[in-house]
Amino acid sequence: MSERKTAIVTGAGRGIGAAVAARLASDGLAVAVLDLTEESSADTVAAITEAGGTALAVGADVSDEESVTAAIAKVTSDLGAPTVLVNNAGILRDNLLFKMSVGDWDAVMGVHLRGAFLMARGVQEHMVAAKWGRIVNLSSTSALGNRGQSNYSAAKAGMQGFTKTLAIELGKFGVTANAIAPGFIQTDMTKATAERVGMDWEEFVKANAEAIPVKRGGVPEDIAHAASFFASEGAGFVSGQVLYVAGGPRD
Incomplete structure (x- = not known):
């Protein structure tokens, strides 16, 4: 039996990040549940532990270099060298x-x-040393442009270019990098959007689902399935890709 791998999932206190962390734990990985504070990761860690998995709550501000360095050191010390990274942390400041x-x-x-x-730069040395690694970056269908989201759209498009460059640079070390671009996913973040535009949540979901070919809104587990594949042993020949998980085709 091979040694258990360690994963870091950022923004894993709730929503997509929590679902990804739970899925990777069920896949047999030890998972560092990273969010702004340890307290905000507590529910995710408890759920994983109760299901028989191994998880560690880690508080860190991913935009702060020292905070990231300390977080990666803690994960390495407490769980083992991380060779799977899911960059999911995100915020909205729409206007x-x-x-x-x-x-x-x-x-x-x-x-x-x-x-x-900062997260990818911090973990790559562990991946290179292991000659194996998986980086999964969360993009969005907003990368294709979305009214009121010039900042978010630019950031999510940037994630795709960043992903492709990581794939080119790190491939020879056995490290893959891929991006997932979710469409409409039912999370606290999208609930906040509904509130901002003054729509009832159920009506908001229904309106979005009407425009989706499979006629439903996405759920965090839909993204977790994709992350599980990209993080798997079998995905070693898949790198530099952007997978739109949006219930239909995207250009």
Whole structure:
């Protein structure tokens, strides 16, 4: 039996990140559940532990270099060298361009792009040493453009270019890098969007589902399935790809 691998999932306190962490744990990985505070990771860790998995709550600000360095050191010490990384942490600061502040732009870029960079740079040495690694970055259908999301769209498009470059640079070390681009997923983040635009949640889901070929909204587990594949042993010849998990085709 091979030694158990260690994964880090960022933004794993809830929503997509929590589902991905739970799925990787059920796949047999030890999972570091990273969120802004250890307390915000507690529910995810408890659920994984109760299901018989191994998980560690880690508090870190992914946009802060020292915080990331400390978090990776803690994971390595307590769980083992991380060779799977899922960059899921993200925030929304939606607004039309003429209303968007520099702070709203910088905050989104900091968490999504700077965060993914710092985490990937921090774990790559462990992957290179192991001659095996899996990096999964969360993009979005918003990367194709979305009204009121110039910051988020730019960040998510950037995640795709970042992913492809990691695939090129790290491939010779046995490390793959892929991106998942979710469409409409039912999470607390999308509930906040519904509230912002003044729509009832059920009506919001129904309206979005109507525009989706499979006629339903996505759930976090839909993304977790894709992450599980990209993180698997069998996906070693799949790298630099962007998978749209959106209930239909995207360009």
